[in-house]
C-alpha cells in the first residue's frame with residue numbers, strides 16, 4: 001500500500017488479502033460439505049458484498065438493521081439470531097430472514113407462532129456450558145450466562161417447531177477448541193439431533209489465522225457430517241473473513257511529554273475507533289514499530305478523545321517520531337468499523353479499499369452531517 005495516496009485517518013481494506021481469506025473459507029466449505037456464512041457483527045462493509053458474494057451466499061444478522069442489510073445488500077435472507085427480539089422489530093426480521101434462532105424457550109414460544117407459514121426455519125440457541133474462552137467479556141459460557149438454553153432446561157423432546165440448534169462458544173479459537181466443544185455438545189444435546197434439520201456451530205473459528213489447522217477442521221467437520229448425514233451444518237465466523245485484511249491509517253498531530261513519558265497524539269482514538277483494544281484489552285501492532293527497546297525512542301499512542309484512558313503504551317520506533325508522521329495500525333478491519341462511535345465529535349476515519357490492481361479507492365468520508373444526524 002502506498003500510504004501517501006490515502007487520506008488520514010482511514011480504514012483501508014486490502015482487496016487482495018480479503019480474496020485470499022475468502023478463497024480459504026470457500027475451500028473449507030466445499031471440502032467439508034458445510035455452509036459458511038458471514039457474521040455481520042464483525043464486518044458489515046457492504047460496498048464489498050459483491051466481492052464476498054463471489055465466494056459465499058449467506059450472512060448472519062443480530063438485529064433488524066443487519067437482517068435488512070443481508071436482504072438488501074447481500075441479496076439473500078439472513079440467518080438471524082438476537083439475544084432478545086422485540087414486538088416492534090420481529091415482523092421486519094421475519095421479512096428478511098430464512099432462519100431465526102431464539103435465545104430462550106420463552107422467546108421461542110412468544111414469537112414462533114408468527115413464523116408459521118412464512119417459510120422460516122426456527123432454531124434454539126443452546127448453551128453447552130463448556131468454557132474454552134479465557135476472557136469473560138467474550139465468553140458466552142460463564143456461569144450465569146444469559147446466552148442460550150442450558151441442557152437442564154430442555155425436556156426429552158424439543159418444543160414443536162424447533163428445526164435447528166445453534167451454539168456459539170468460541171472466540172478466535174482453534175479447530176481443537178471446536179473439537180472439545182463438539183464432544184460436550186454431543187454428550188448433552190445429540191439426543192435431539194434426529195429431530196432437527198440443521199446445526200449452527202456459531203462463530204469464533206479463526207480458520208484464516210496462519211497457525212490454524214485447516215486440515216484438522218475439514219476432517220473434524222467431515223467426520224461430524226458422516227455421523228449425522230441429515231444435518232445441514234452451518235458455521236458463522238466473522239473475524240475469520242477479514243482477519244489481517246487491512247489497516248487503520250493515522251497521523252501524528254502532536255507529541256506531548258509528561259514525567260518522562262512521550263505521547264504521540266493521533267488523529268484517531270482507541271475509544272472511538274479501536275474499542276476492542278481497551279475492552280479486551282490488547283495491544284495492537286503498529287507497522288515498523290516494536291515493543292520498547294533500550295536505546296530506541298519510545299512513545300505511547302494517544303487518542304484524540306478526552307477520555308483519560310484513551311491511550312495505549314508503548315512502542316519503540318527506529319527514529320524519533322515527527323508531527324505528520326503516519327502511524328499504521330495493523331489488522332483493524334474486524335470489530336472496528338462496526339463498533340466505532342463519534343464520541344467527542346472526533347473525526348471518523350474514512351473507509352477505503354486498496355484494490356487488487358494497486359489503486360486506492362475512497363468509498364466513504366464522514367463529516368459534520370453524520371455526527372449531527374445521530375442526535376437531534
Ligand SMILES: Cc1ncc(COP(=O)(O)O)c(C=O)c1O
Nearest residue numbers: 039042168203204205237238239
Ligand atoms: C452468535 C454469534 N455468531 C457469530 C459470531 C462471530 O464470531 P467471530 O467474529 O469471533 O467469528 C459472534 C460473535 O460474537 C456471535 O455472537
